[in-house]
Amino acid sequence: MRVATIAAAVVLAGVATAAQAQQITGAGSTFAAPIYAKWAEAAQGATGVKLNYQAIGSGAGINQINNRTVDFGASDMPVPADQLAQHKLMQFPTVIGGVVMIINVPGVKSDEMKLTGPVLADIYLGKITKWNDPAIAALNPGLKLPALAIAPVHRADGSGTTFVFTDYLGMQSPEWKSKVGSSTSVSWPVGSGAKGSDGVAGTVKQVRGGIGYDESAYAAENHLTTTLLKNKAGKFVAPAMQTYEAAAANADWSKVKNFAIDLNDQPGAESWPIESATFVLLPTDPKDAAQSGRVMRFFNWGFEHGSDIAKQLLYIPLPDSVHQAIRGAWKADVPGAPK
Amino acid sequence: MSASTNTAGPSQGRRNLGDLLFAAAAGGLGWFVLLLLSAIVVSLLVGGLPSFRAFGLHFLWSTDWNPVTQRFGAGVSIFGTLVTSALALLLAVPIAFGIAFFLTEIAPEWMRRPVGIAIELLAAIPSIIYGMWGFFVIVPIMGQMVMPWLSDTFANVPLLSTLFGGAPFGTGILTAALILAVMVIPFIAATMRDVFATVPAVYKESAYGVGCTTWEVMRSIVIPYTHISVMGGIMLGLGRALGETMAVTFVIGNANRIASSLFDPGNTIASLVALEFPESPAGSLKLSSLLALGFILFVISFIVLAVSRLLLRPRPV
Numbered sequence: 001m002r003v004a005t006i007a008a009a010v011v012l013a014g015v016a017t018a019a020q021a022q023q024i025t026g027a028g029s030t031f032a033a034p035i036y037a038k039w040a041e042a043a044q045g046a047t048g049v050k051l052n053y054q055a056i057g058s059g060a061g062i063n064q065i066n067n068r069t070v071d072f073g074a075s076d077m078p079v080p081a082d083q084l085a086q087h088k089l090m091q092f093p094t095v096i097g098g099v100v101m102i103i104n105v106p107g108v109k110s111d112e113m114k115l116t117g118p119v120l121a122d123i124y125l126g127k128i129t130k131w132n133d134p135a136i137a138a139l140n141p142g143l144k145l146p147a148l149a150i151a152p153v154h155r156a157d158g159s160g161t162t163f164v165f166t167d168y169l170g171m172q173s174p175e176w177k178s179k180v181g182s183s184t185s186v187s188w189p190v191g192s193g194a195k196g197s198d199g200v201a202g203t204v205k206q207v208r209g210g211i212g213y214d215e216s217a218y219a220a221e222n223h224l225t226t227t228l229l230k231n232k233a234g235k236f237v238a239p240a241m242q243t244y245e246a247a248a249a250n251a252d253w254s255k256v257k258n259f260a261i262d263l264n265d266q267p268g269a270e271s272w273p274i275e276s277a278t279f280v281l282l283p284t285d286p287k288d289a290a291q292s293g294r295v296m297r298f299f300n301w302g303f304e305h306g307s308d309i310a311k312q313l314l315y316i317p318l319p320d321s322v323h324q325a326i327r328g329a330w331k332a333d334v335p336g337a338p339k
Numbered sequence: 340m341s342a343s344t345n346t347a348g349p350s351q352g353r354r355n356l357g358d359l360l361f362a363a364a365a366g367g368l369g370w371f372v373l374l375l376l377s378a379i380v381v382s383l384l385v386g387g388l389p390s391f392r393a394f395g396l397h398f399l400w401s402t403d404w405n406p407v408t409q410r411f412g413a414g415v416s417i418f419g420t421l422v423t424s425a426l427a428l429l430l431a432v433p434i435a436f437g438i439a440f441f442l443t444e445i446a447p448e449w450m451r452r453p454v455g456i457a458i459e460l461l462a463a464i465p466s467i468i469y470g471m472w473g474f475f476v477i478v479p480i481m482g483q484m485v486m487p488w489l490s491d492t493f494a495n496v497p498l499l500s501t502l503f504g505g506a507p508f509g510t511g512i513l514t515a516a517l518i519l520a521v522m523v524i525p526f527i528a529a530t531m532r533d534v535f536a537t538v539p540a541v542y543k544e545s546a547y548g549v550g551c552t553t554w555e556v557m558r559s560i561v562i563p564y565t566h567i568s569v570m571g572g573i574m575l576g577l578g579r580a581l582g583e584t585m586a587v588t589f590v591i592g593n594a595n596r597i598a599s600s601l602f603d604p605g606n607t608i609a610s611l612v613a614l615e616f617p618e619s620p621a622g623s624l625k626l627s628s629l630l631a632l633g634f635i636l637f638v639i640s641f642i643v644l645a646v647s648r649l650l651l652r653p654r655p656v
Contacts, residue, residue, distance in 0.1 A: 057617030066621065149506040156593030156610075158406075158618020181407035184618045192510055192604035193593030195614060206479055207508045 024294045027054040028061015028074030030196075031160055031215055032278040035095055035302075036074070038309050043301040049294045058160050059184065065089065065281045071291045073281040076160020077184060078260035088284045090333040091258045092326045093277035094299060096248050096316040098216035099164050100239040100274070102224040104204050105131055106146055109225065111238045114139045116230040117172025117265070117273065123211060124152050124169060125176060126190035131209060153203045153212035156193025158184040164276040165213045168264040216244065216275075217314040233269045244316045246270035253322050259329075277318070282334050289336030296330050297338050303327075380637060387631030393624060398631065404595040404611075411628035413635055415595045419512070419605035420636070422598075423587065424580040426516035431524045432573055438524070439531035444553050444561075455532065462525035470589035473518040478590055481517075482509025486602055505600040508592070513601040515591040519583060523576035530572025530651075534565045571651030578643045582636065584609040608636040 026036070033055035040051035056064075058075040065073030066087045079091055101120065103113060119135050122128040128135055132145040155162045166182035180186050194203040197218040204210035204224070216239055219226055228236040237243045250268035253261055263275045280299065286292040302310075303326070307317040318326075330337040390411060391398060401412025438458065442451055486507030493499035538561050546556045562569070584607075592604020593614060612629050619626035 059618035059620050060616075063621045151506065151508045156588070157614040183407045185406050185615060187403070187405035187407065187595060191594065192508060193614075195588055195593070199589075202474065203510070207482060207510075209506075210508075 022048050022294065023050045023052055024072070024291060024298060025052045025054075025070045026061075026072045026074055026280075026295070027056050027064045027070045028281075029058050029076050029160060029278050030055040031076050031097060032074055032094065034217070035306075035310055035313055035315050038313060039302045039306045040298070042306070042309060043298055046305070047294075047297050047301050049298045051298060057158065059158060062281065065283065068283060068287065071286075072295045074278065075281060076276065076278045077163045078258065078277075078279055079281065081258055081260070084258060084281075089281045090284050090329065091260065091279050091281050092299075092329060093259050093261075093279050093318060093322065094302065095310050096244065096263065096275055096277045096318065097314075098239060098244045098247075098272050098275040098316070099161055099168075099213050100216050100219045100224075101227045101229065102201060102204050102212050102214055102219055103227055104206075104208060104210040104225065105148065106208065107144060110223075111226055111228055112140075112143060113227040114230070114236050115227050117168060121169045121173030121176045123150055124154070124188070124191065125173070125179070148209040151207045151210045152188075152191030153200050153207070153210055154188050154191055154193050155185070155197075155200060156195050160184060160276070160278070161197070161213065161215055162186065164264065164274060167262065168274045171265050213274075220314045229273050231269075231271050231273045232265050232267050233271070235269050237270065237272055239272060241311060241314065241316065243270055243272035244275055247272050247275055248316050249319055253319070253325065259322070259326070275316070284333050284335075286335060291336075292334055293336035293338060296334065296336070300327070300338060380634070383630050383634040383637060387627055387634045390624060390627040390631040393627075398628070399635070402595070402597055404606075406615075406625055409624050411624065413608070413628075413632055415597055416606045416608045416611045416632060417635065417639075418597055419591065420581055420607040420609070420639070422605070423512060423515045423519055423591070423607060424577055426512070426601075427519035427523060427580045428573060428577055430516065430520035431527055431576060434520075435524050435527035435531060435576075438528040439535055440557060442528075442532050443535040444557060455529075458525045458528050458532075462529065466522065466583060466586045469518055469522055470586035473514065473586060474589040477518065478509035478514060480509075481514050482507050486513075490602075501599060502601050505602040507602060508604075510590050510592040510604060511600075511602045512591065512598050512605045515587050515605070515607075516601075518586050518590055519580045522583065522586060523580050526579055527572050527576040530575060531569055534568040534572065535561055537568075538564050567650050571647045571649075574643055574647030574650065578640055578647065581640055581643060582609055583607075584613050588613060608632050612636075 033053060036051065036053050040049075040053065044050055053074075058077055061070075061073040062075055062079060064070045073089075079089065083089075084091055101115060105113065115136070116139065119128065119139065122135065129150055131148045131150055137145055163182060163184045166176075166180065166186050169180070170177040170182045180189065192203070194200045194212075197214050200212040200214050201218065201222055201224055204212040214224065219239070226239050228238055230236050246268050247263060247266040250266045250271050251261055251263055253259070259277070259279070261277065263277060265273050280295075282292055282295060303318070303323040310317045394401060394412065398412055399417070400414045401410075402414040403410040403412040404415060405411070442454060446454065486503075486509065489503040490500075490505075490507065493503045542560050542564065543556055546560050551559070587607050588610035591606065591610060593606055593610065594604035595606055595611075596603070598605045612632055615625065615629055619629060
């Protein structure tokens with residue numbers, strides 16, 4: 001009995017050290033959690049790196065990497081340059097995700113309703129309150145719009161998705177920019193909040209007249225009723241991989257520092273207007289350079305082999321030029337970068 | 340004989356030492372709880388200090404909660420916490436009283452145990468289940484049936500038309516209060532049943548003997564005898580309602596505005612803290628404000644619990 005216990009303990013300890021030897025830990029973005037999990041599963045054989053990722057929210061992820069309790073942090077919102085310098089962090093994007101509008105208007109099917117940024121801002125400012133408002137009717141001459149109250153729904157928890165959406169509204173409406181602004185949570189003038197992507201989707205589904213915003217991947221997986229949006233070129237585009245990719249390809253990555261690019265409202269006739277990259281934060285002074293090396297090896301695998309997995313989950317892979325730039329930045333800033 | 344003295348001596352000594360050790364350990368654990376509690380209070384207060392310092396007492400009633408401009412106030416969430424809890428009690432107390440009355444006075448003997456156990460089981464359901472039930476079952480019923488009916492019925496009554504006005508989205512203060520009421524009913528009903536059972540049978544029998552009806556016995560004997568403990572049970576329910584987080588978060592609508600109508604969305608301290616915590620950077624004013632909110636909730640709960648303890652304390656008969 002005793003021998004058996006000791007033997008079991010020894011075996012367990014052996015397993016634990018074997019697992020820990022190649023384990024990297026990360027925390028943060030819930031939005032990016034599914035793709036990191038899939039990449040980790042697929043990459044383990046090739047890289048020998050096991051990922052322990054905790055989707056605790058971008059803000060909490062930044063806290064954890066600032067305190068160096070994890071090997072990398074993940075945030076949906078680019079971290080300002082001064083804070084990167086203060087906490088000795090290097091930032092790079094991993095994948096891109098779109099944000100789509102979901103609605104619940106009786107008689108209106110997916111991708112039938114046309115909306116514009118200024119109209120969305122007015123809805124969330126409480127200036128447009130009915131679905132048959134002249135501003136919406138003018139955009140949708142073919143649709144029969146009911147005289148139904150609009151129920152704007154937003155994320156109640158702090159969220160990178162809220163940052164992307166409010167940032168877009170600020171670009172489209174000066175009033176939004178001055179009155180509300182953009183952040184992971186804002187002081188919403190009207191509407192009700194729901195917890196998480198699923199909460200927003202569920203509330204919109206249940207409330208007649210509801211409108212909300214959600215991540216493209218979540219909306220596609222759950223077959224939510226989405227809308228068309230007008231882009232910078234003046235074209236109405238449908239939320240799809242093609243339009244997300246067009247926006248990412250049309251963005252000018254060369255001009256921004258720390259890859260902190262704003263992908264909202266990019267030029268191009270095909271571009272989807274609301275999307276954003278999600279970021280990873282690495283220490284530039286790691287306690288253990290080998291751990292950072294494993295993190296970079298893992299994400300490098302994702303860049304090289306993970307594009308198809310990303311697309312299956314409806315994330316948009318970064319353009320190859322950006323992958324190259326990231327590898328360059330690793331070599332320049334992070335000890336332990338792969339050669 | 341010598342053997343017996345030999346064994347008695349040391350074992351006596353061991354037992355004394357054991358007693359001492361046990362007393363020390365038990366005492367230590369008791370003090371540990373007190374220490375833990377005060378550590379929590381102090382750390383909440385210390386964490387919240389920057390926020391109290393930045394906004395002063397104004398923090399307590401300011402209705403701002405704007406992470407963009409870094410203006411924070413507890414007004415909306417304190418309002419939401421108190422209003423939903425008060426409404427919940429308003430709905431729960433009569434029902435809980437009815438249950439307790441039925442169980443102690445009317446129900447046949449064979450029914451009392453199963454119904455009593457069912458009530459205790461209701462109290463054991465995790466709050467997330469109530470939240471999901473509220474969101475998927477109660478919210479659509481409220482939005483499509485109850486709320487439109489209420490606003491139609493009271494459309495021409497001056498005060499009530501405001502209280503039951505606004506777009507019927509199903510979520511909001513009223514729905515949150517309803518879910519809370521269902522959650523606190525078991526607590527209040529169980530306490531009431533227990534204290535009703537403490538009324539000496541001879542009092543009740545005397546009352547029945549002079550020809551009282553069941554209701555008269557309840558009103559003139561049982562309630563006067565137990566009313567303070569009943570209040571204590573209600574405060575216990577209030578304590579649960581104040582701190583409830585997940586169930587409320589699902590159905591209250593989570594908006595930082597003072598509601599004018601019962602259909603409007605609102606917020607409570609507990610749900611605001613739960614929602615905003617993950618996106619609060621360390622050292623930020625937002626995190627400090629959330630900790631300050633936690634401290635305020637602690638103070639409110641402490642007052643409620645203290646009052647309930649005071650009312651529920653054993654009284655000399």
